[in-house]
Amino acid sequence: MLNIEHLTKTYGEKKAVDDLSLHIRAGEIFGFIGHNGAGKSTTLKSAVGILKYDAGTITIGGKNIRDEPLACKRELAYIPDNPDLYDFMSGIKYLNFIADVFAIPAKERQEKIRRCADLFELTGDLAKPISAYSHGMKQKLAVISAWIHSPKLIVMDEPFVGLDPKASHLLKEMMREHCDRGGAIFFSTHVLEVAEKLCDKVAIIKQGRLVKVGTMEEVKGDDSLEEVFLELEAD
């Protein structure tokens, strides 16, 4: 689904991502962990075509994000680490805006919005301006907008930040359900317990370089993911 080959991205003199290769297959929840500034967000933004990278290849469903950005973007949804949405819109207008861009028929979007908003208990607030939303409500809206067009690949940067326990639990269920239906999820997190329980595969990045990748069992063995992570950080 998502193939990242030898990705390199520099900011001035600093190599934010250095020769990174990752392969996320359909049906996989792929966790991406690393310390602050390790290069996680840079990798995610490069993968969804927001950031121009210096070297390497990124393909989504076999299509190169550089050569066919629109075709790739039609297959994916992205949620950034901070849900800076259009504050001047109401929640429902934002969802309709996203649905319009993805050409979702009116009836279909109505169904999806109703279902997702009810699940996240956001229906009553959909007519309010986003500027009046809390951080958690914006995050819920960003999640609904990501699911609204049934993307094959969902890329999320710290998706659980700001969500209440119920919404977090719901998001985890939705992620699993999405992958069970043949989709793929690539997300970064600092919550190692969540990654350990949720992910099929995990990659650990340190100073822009991949230090460990594989299935959860391959990466952590008999230890906890936290122990492995801290050990790698100490090296």
Place this chain on the structure above:
Amino acid sequence: MLGVLLKKQLSEVFRGYFYDAKKNKMRSKWAIAAWFVFFFVIMVGMLGGIFTMLSLSLCGSLTMAGMGWLYFLLMGGIAIFLGAFGSVFNTYSGLYLAKDNDLLLSMPIPIRTIMASRLMNVYLMGAMYSATALLPALIVYWVICGATAARVICGILLLLIVTVFVLLLSVLLGWAVAKISLKLKNKSFITVLVSLLFIGAYYFFYFRASDFIRELIRNAEVYGAKIRGAAYGLYLFGRIGEGDWLAAAIFAAVTAILFALVWIVLSRSFLSIATSGGNTEKVRYVEKTARQKSAFGALLGKEFGRFVSSANYMLNCGLGVLLIPASGVLLLVKGREICRVLDEVFAGSRPGVTAVLLCTMLFMLSSMNDMAAPSVSLEGKSLWIPQSLPVEPKTALRAKTAVQLILTAIPMLFAAVCAAAVMRETLAVKLLLVALAVVYAVFSAVFAVFISVRMPLLNWTNEIMPIKQSGAVMIVLFGGWAISAVLTGLYLLVGYKLGAALYLALWTALFAAAALILQRWLDTKGSRSFAEL
């Protein structure tokens, strides 16, 4: 601490001068110097130049009649008017709506320090406008009447008193707007409505000002005596500029007392207003089937939504929406008379100039619509949305162009048809006037997006920065005025030899070609730049 906060705010205002967002690096020393020279030329050269001319025309006659105080009363009044008008629309948001309010309030910074830093920002904005009127007035006075120590010191005091007075006016209005806003639902539209009334009053006085000043100079002694008798305070105010120590001391003391009172009023309510979310409209969500739009339609709706959601945006970048059609109506009512006078004045030496002057007027009004100029900057931190969606960057940019085009070209077409209807010219000239007005509206919309892509300001904490204080908006606004001046100037110098029809046709072709070239750039390089921001 105040210094640190001020430095932060000023660095945001002038960030575009030091930092090239496109290249993601600091500008070179030469580029920084060039930007500041440009700013200086605009403020001192254009605005300062206008007021220097006015001062020169007033100073000599009034001081010779022994009425220097009246000269300073007039110029001081203009400075207060200009300063208050220049800063009044951003005082509310500048004082209370900064995005870093919560951050600063959570830090060990006294609230009065945060308030003082916000006030200083408002003060600098008002002072900048006031000084462009009063500083030339003072310099002209010193040159004509001599610069004694008393005149220079009291003159500087007058400048300080005027700028602080402007601050007080702006802050009181900002405070009133804030108080009202907390209770309103359709804040943007009501703010716009109130502001439009204010603008209407401004233009009423502005158009009356030249008659008033002429009348005042003709009967200076009569009016001078009346003012001294009925409003001695105004006489004293004018005396400051002439070097009257007592008047300066009295006004300095009164201004200081007023400032203290305003400070007390403000400090009692600052925290509650700055941290209030306002009266959010309690709208109940009713599910209904939305009409499906194209991607372009969705982007266009988004741009319109942003424009109408912000009173600041509408007032600072969209006044032409009202003024252009209003000028058309005015032309229908008084146009024939105006054209007759113009024809009489220029018929012999510069035939056809009436059509060019009408075009110039429309160009200047059109320049007041520059909503596309800050449109890329206004994406701010939500820029990731268009960048991550399956939308071609050129489609996103075209939606920005379309908003300005719709809001400008349609009113321009109406006003141009009105202008063509009332002027006495050949059919060809009339048609070319309409064509040029519409083509110029197209050019200015494309040019505004071009500048917006070239000079983005994405890391702002207050929307006023991209809307009012950014280089992009300044270039588009003043650039439009400069083009208007060139259009008339060139005609008066050499263009009349070609005749109005050919002259207008050439400009139409020039703007059409420029618009096509810029649009081509936006569709290619501009789109790449936008995608990589």
